[in-house]
Amino acid sequence: MDDKKCLSMNDLHFSYTPNEEILKGMTLEIDERSTAIIGQNGAGKTTFVKLLKGLLRPTSGTIQFEGKDLSEFTVAQIARHIGMVFQNPNDQIFKNKVIDEIMFGPLKIGMSEQEAMDSANEAMEMLGLTELKDENPYDLGLSTRKLVAIASILAMKTQVIILDEPTIAQDYAGKEKIKEVIRRLRQQNRTVITIIHDMDFVADTFERAIVFANGKVILDGTTREVFAQKEVLEQAYLEQPNVTKLCYGLGYDKVFLTTDEFIQEAQKQIER
Amino acid sequence: MAGIIVKNIKYKYPATDRLALDDISFTVEPGEFIGIIGRNGSGKSTLCQAIAGLVPNFYKGAYGGSILVDDLVVKDTEISDLCKRVGIVFQNPFNQVTGSKMTVYEEIAFGLENLGIPKPEMIQRIDDAMELLDISRFKDRNPFDLSGGQMQRMAIASIIAMKPDVMILDEPTSQLDPQGREEVFQAVHKLSQQGITIFMVEHNMEKIAEYSSRVILLDDGKLVALDTPGKIFSRMDLPEYGVTEPAFTTICKGLHLKCKNTDEYPVTLKEAEEVFRVYQSQKEENRNG
Numbered sequence: 292m293d294d295k296k297c298l299s300m301n302d303l304h305f306s307y308t309p310n311e312e313i314l315k316g317m318t319l320e321i322d323e324r325s326t327a328i329i330g331q332n333g334a335g336k337t338t339f340v341k342l343l344k345g346l347l348r349p350t351s352g353t354i355q356f357e358g359k360d361l362s363e364f365t366v367a368q369i370a371r372h373i374g375m376v377f378q379n380p381n382d383q384i385f386k387n388k389v390i391d392e393i394m395f396g397p398l399k400i401g402m403s404e405q406e407a408m409d410s411a412n413e414a415m416e417m418l419g420l421t422e423l424k425d426e427n428p429y430d431l432g433l434s435t436r437k438l439v440a441i442a443s444i445l446a447m448k449t450q451v452i453i454l455d456e457p458t459i460a461q462d463y464a465g466k467e468k469i470k471e472v473i474r475r476l477r478q479q480n481r482t483v484i485t486i487i488h489d490m491d492f493v494a495d496t497f498e499r500a501i502v503f504a505n506g507k508v509i510l511d512g513t514t515r516e517v518f519a520q521k522e523v524l525e526q527a528y529l530e531q532p533n534v535t536k537l538c539y540g541l542g543y544d545k546v547f548l549t550t551d552e553f554i555q556e557a558q559k560q561i562e563r
Numbered sequence: 564m565a566g567i568i569v570k571n572i573k574y575k576y577p578a579t580d581r582l583a584l585d586d587i588s589f590t591v592e593p594g595e596f597i598g599i600i601g602r603n604g605s606g607k608s609t610l611c612q613a614i615a616g617l618v619p620n621f622y623k624g625a626y627g628g629s630i631l632v633d634d635l636v637v638k639d640t641e642i643s644d645l646c647k648r649v650g651i652v653f654q655n656p657f658n659q660v661t662g663s664k665m666t667v668y669e670e671i672a673f674g675l676e677n678l679g680i681p682k683p684e685m686i687q688r689i690d691d692a693m694e695l696l697d698i699s700r701f702k703d704r705n706p707f708d709l710s711g712g713q714m715q716r717m718a719i720a721s722i723i724a725m726k727p728d729v730m731i732l733d734e735p736t737s738q739l740d741p742q743g744r745e746e747v748f749q750a751v752h753k754l755s756q757q758g759i760t761i762f763m764v765e766h767n768m769e770k771i772a773e774y775s776s777r778v779i780l781l782d783d784g785k786l787v788a789l790d791t792p793g794k795i796f797s798r799m800d801l802p803e804y805g806v807t808e809p810a811f812t813t814i815c816k817g818l819h820l821k822c823k824n825t826d827e828y829p830v831t832l833k834e835a836e837e838v839f840r841v842y843q844s845q846k847e848e849n850r851n852g
Contacts, residue, residue: 331740332712378711378738379657434603434657456711459737460654462603462766463807488740491810516850528742533769533810540836550810554817 296320298449299484303352304364304563305338313338316352325473325483326494327514330503331528336486337378339503340453342429343484345369371400374444375453380436389415389439390424396447407446414442417472441472452476454485458492470496494518494532494548502527519546565728565760567591567614567646571628574609574618583609585784586628593728596755598775598792599764602805605781607764608654611731614762615651616642632729648676650727654734654764657719660706667709668702671721678725692720695750711738719747729760738766748774769809772796772830780804793827811835
């Protein structure tokens, strides 16, 4: 399938205060590949996605969504196309029941009661929340509340889904669920953009990685290309995934991203 | 310096039927760095809150057994007294920020003011804690204007400044970038070397393996094991408890490569590299001879 340009940014600048520029001229295209945005705390990642969502407007430069200028959309219009799961679920959740929380967004963007219910049920099934639908989200642990926040955005069936640190507080099973959600969204040709600090998860899940540093893009490519750049990553206060670190430590030529890849290759060498 | 003795702790949250902690006993020496692992809902955070006295003195509920921090019986000690000895960094920094202070500096000072620390010492402690966590440049910012990662560092700094004998950290690095995470682990490791007893809940198994002296594995409120990282992560039944070993260990388990002279798999990058080198040189020797 062709990688259709979904979002494109041209010379994007943004400042919260006149003296400090957070984004310093970003030109970038987001296609249908699952994309991880990585970078040091304060590199401008969350600010960048808030601009895509229309929660902030650029100081200068343009953002286009499917060829149309995003500045011509209201925040409510953007919400029909671009969904964003906040880093802290407490910033997002306010209903007393999980099902009401997940149906809130779909109803607000014009789905019928039945459509919203079906969509919420599908999202809850994807994240293993079906049995919790009548619970109060605030009676759930942080990790489960995070899954509720993700489900409430998935249910809106937007073309673009932005996840801000989805794996925080997740154990192995929680991360596997999120990984599966990202893969299913990709199969449905929906664009997933994720801010994340967990390099092992990025290596295992995403097709593309974009490295932010000081409000600029310093590296952009497939995860394998990006994680091969040890020195550049270190300059951005990042590190390689653990499997890749072992490749480098052993002086291997190839860059492995997952434990399975490493084991398969090592077994071949052992058999030789 | 404080050791911890946990004896047959059982605990149920109010209005629940399930034991969140189910007959847990263990002893920890002063200055140990204890990693706590287990799937979500296994009792990790509840155990932290029990050591800090919030269970049962704040959360109430049914409680049995005892926890001793040196000579203090946690259940019978006022939180206001216990917090001088035991500091806890919450999982979500938003839950820890007082909301009453306008700057990061004042927020870190809050705990010290309540302990009655003299002003010159307070200033020194705040400066040291901010430097350790690399947040000095944010000292005049409103805590709620910080990013999640910055707020997490501030929450850790505000506890470090109180200089507790025991420090409990519940997933303290989840919102930090890799380098920030490494810095926090190094800072906490330094504190343990100074004799401060550390309990840290963490899902990053590589860091737990690298820094912990021993690891507690919990499941369904029960203590499954308390042992060295090498012993814990060499277990083959970890998936049953919803946890994985470090990536290096997974690889070495897959290739049946164990550390020399032990029956354990490597758990750190350094150990894994060593095992591979030994294996390669043995292979060379076999080929040549």
